[in-house]
Amino acid sequence: HVPSMRTPAEMIVGLVLCPCGLLLTLTGTLAPSWRQVSLIPDQPMDVVWEQGIWDICRERQSTHDRLCGQADGLGYFEQMPVRVAQGLMPSSLVVTLVGLVVAALGVRCWQLEPRHLVAGVAGLVLLLSGLMSLVPSSWYTQELWALPAPPGSTLTVGYSLVLSYLGSCLEILGGLALTLSFHHCCKE
Numbered sequence: 001h002v003p004s005m006r007t008p009a010e011m012i013v014g015l016v017l018c019p020c021g022l023l024l025t026l027t028g029t030l031a032p033s034w035r036q037v038s039l040i041p042d043q044p045m046d047v048v049w050e051q052g053i054w055d056i057c058r059e060r061q062s063t064h065d066r067l068c069g070q071a072d073g074l075g076y077f078e079q080m081p082v083r084v085a086q087g088l089m090p091s092s093l094v095v096t097l098v099g100l101v102v103a104a105l106g107v108r109c110w111q112l113e114p115r116h117l118v119a120g121v122a123g124l125v126l127l128l129s130g131l132m133s134l135v136p137s138s139w140y141t142q143e144l145w146a147l148p149a150p151p152g153s154t155l156t157v158g159y160s161l162v163l164s165y166l167g168s169c170l171e172i173l174g175g176l177a178l179t180l181s182f183h184h185c186c187k188e
Helices: 009-030 080-106 116-143 159-178 180-187
Strands: 035-038 045-050 056-060 064-069 154-157
Touching: 009 080, 009 116, 009 159, 056 180, 080 116, 116 159, 116 180
Parallel strands: none
Antiparallel strands: 035 045, 035 154, 045 056, 056 064
16 A cells, blocks of 8 residues: 555644643753742741752742752641652653653654554553652642641642642643554554
8 A cells, every 4th residue: 555644643632731741740850839838927928839759949929039958847748649749750750751762663653654563552651651750740639738837837739749630631632642553563
């Protein structure tokens, strides 16, 4: 049969969603705002602590003075959801990069026809990476109010946690799209 120069739609969707998910997950992993602690007793009213999985920052909102590397006097970093996030989030990033390399090899890399089997395997790897970042994000959200905080303070979800969620979902959707490439293998 005559080779088609068109890349299948599921491969295009996967190759668009997964790098976007990677960027969001990377930002969510590195930025120190999984949780915001405000209205802290014995602190000025405009002081907010931003707690991430690697760092705690203190920001005075009226002057925008921000100081990171705050001491963890409450044992926040010793909590299991934070420790699991410290392990799984970077691992997820590595697995995503591996999946994207495999996807690039499967989606018409230096060939007339895409390698559907390779693209499908890449989809499974990317699906796994999305799940690897979704687990710590979900667990942290579940335990958000149980993690140590000064008594009487107000706790809210930080933007890094939201970005981690969105990145995980995009990676899962992109991985699922690429796994649809197995359908072409079965037809052949």
